[in-house]
Each structure stands twice: as C-alpha cells, then as structure tokens.
Amino acid sequence: EVQLVESGGGLVQPGRSLRLSCAASGFTFADYAMHWVRQAPGKGLEWVSGISWNSGRIGYADSVKGRFTISRDNAKNSLYLQMNSLRAEDTALYYCAKDLSSAMIPLSLDFWGQGTLVTVSS
Amino acid sequence: DIQMTQSPSSLSASVGDRVTITCRASQSIGSYFNWYQQKPGKAPKLLIYAASSLQSGVPSRFIGSGSGTDFTLTISSLQPEDFATYYCQQSYSTPYTFGQGTNLEIK
Numbered sequence: 001e002v003q004l005v006e007s008g009g010g011l012v013q014p015g016r017s018l019r020l021s022c023a024a025s026g027f028t029f030a031d032y033a034m035h036w037v038r039q040a041p042g043k044g045l046e047w048v049s050g051i052s053w054n055s056g057r058i059g060y061a062d063s064v065k066g067r068f069t070i071s072r073d074n075a076k077n078s079l080y081l082q083m084n085s086l087r088a089e090d091t092a093l094y095y096c097a098k099d100l101s102s103a104m105i106p107l108s109l110d111f112w113g114q115g116t117l118v119t120v121s122s
Numbered sequence: 123d124i125q126m127t128q129s130p131s132s133l134s135a136s137v138g139d140r141v142t143i144t145c146r147a148s149q150s151i152g153s154y155f156n157w158y159q160q161k162p163g164k165a166p167k168l169l170i171y172a173a174s175s176l177q178s179g180v181p182s183r184f185i186g187s188g189s190g191t192d193f194t195l196t197i198s199s200l201q202p203e204d205f206a207t208y209y210c211q212q213s214y215s216t217p218y219t220f221g222q223g224t225n226l227e228i229k
Binding site for chain 2: 113
C-alpha cells in the first residue's frame with residue numbers, strides 16, 4: 001500500500017524558515033517524480049514544486065521561486081521542501097504527492113499524503 | 123502561466139442525475155490535463171489523467187473528454203459518494219495550474 005506521510009509543519013513567524021519532509025513507502029520511490037501541492041484554508045489547490053526521479057528536473061510555482069527548495073533522498077525514500085523567507089500567504093496545508101511518471105512532465109498525481117499544516121503568523 | 127477556468131463554480135444535483143463540469147485552458151494544452159476529486163478534510167484523488175484516461179479503481183461513471191483548450195468531466199449517474207469538489211489541472215507546462223474548483227452539492 002502506498003503511503004506518504006508529511007511532517008515538519010507548524011507555526012512560524014514571517015521571514016523565518018521551515019523544512020517539510022515526506023516519508024514514502026509501498027512503492028519504489030526512486031522510480032517516480034514527486035511534488036508538493038498546497039491548499040490555503042478554504043481555498044483551492046496550488047502546485048508548489050516538483051522533482052523528477054533523479055532530481056534532474058525541478059520546477060517551482062512563481063509564488064515560491066527563489067524562496068523554496070525541493071529535494072529528495074532516494075536512499076531514504078524521502079522528499080523535502082525547504083521553505084525560507086516565509087510569508088503570511090504561504091499559510092496552507094502542504095501535501096506531498098506521487099506522480100504517475102518518473103519525469104515530472106506530464107504531471108498526474110496518483111497518490112497524496114494527508115498534509116502538514118504550515119501557519120505563518122507573528 | 124496557463125490559466126484554467128472551471129464552470130460552474132458550484133452545482134446542485136440529485137442522485138441519479140447526469141452532470142457535466144467544464145474547464146477551459148488559456149492556451150492549447152493538447153491532452154495534458156487531469157481531473158481530481160476532493161472531499162472535505164481529505165486529500166485530493168486523481169480521477170482522470172491525460173484528459174480521458176480513467177485512473178485505476180475509479181468508477182466508469184466518470185468520463186473525461188476534450189483536447190486543446192476545452193475539457194469536460196461527466197458523471198453519468200450521480201451517486202451519494204460523488205458529492206465533493208472537483209478540480210481540473212493542466213499538466214502541459216510548469217507551473218502546473220489548477221482550476222478554481224467546482225463544488226458539487228446535493229439538491
């Protein structure tokens with residue numbers, strides 16, 4: 001059974017940093033692209049970032065480019081999102097999601113975690 | 123960035139109804155297009171990928187169609203478990219953008 005478990009969320013002040021993690025199991029993690037998608041309270045879905053199977057291809061939403069960094073450790077079956085210079089508008093539930101493919105393009109997210117909540121507030 | 127516009131934003135229907143949700147892309151995206159379902163408090167679920175391919179385990183009453191800029195999700199006969207929010211998404215180019223969602227409610 002595929003499982004994706006996010007961690008690392010919490011309350012953080014504007015301008016500070018946070019690192020999210022996603023532990024994957026139940027599939028060959030190294031074979032698939034992975035993504036972060038967020039959802040602000042009561043709002044729709046926003047793709048944040050994605051990374052191909054070998055980290056050779058990486059993409060970011062314009063809203064986080066230059067502030068967030070996605071990475072993965074295939075040996076540890078883990079995905080990460082380093083979030084710097086956090087803003088109030090980054091407040092959201094952050095989902096880790098598995099791609100159907102290895103390459104990140106085209107994207108189809110076939111398994112999702114339950115999310116970790118990030119709240120940016122003073 | 124490619125903009126995705128869903129309509130309607132909300133919809134009321136009854137069990138057994140046939141319903142259609144549409145999504146329009148701001149530029150041609152071929153068949154690089156997905157539909158997701160999200161229930162309250164739950165993660166989204168992939169229903170349709172590549173515009174018309176049914177994801178494994180998804181009931182056949184969910185039908186995706188379209189290409190280029192105009193796409194449709196049809197639920198042929200609504201079941202009680204289908205009342206949820208539906209999102210479209212383009213998978214043509216980064217940033218991968220979602221539609222604003224369609225809230226399907228019980229009439």
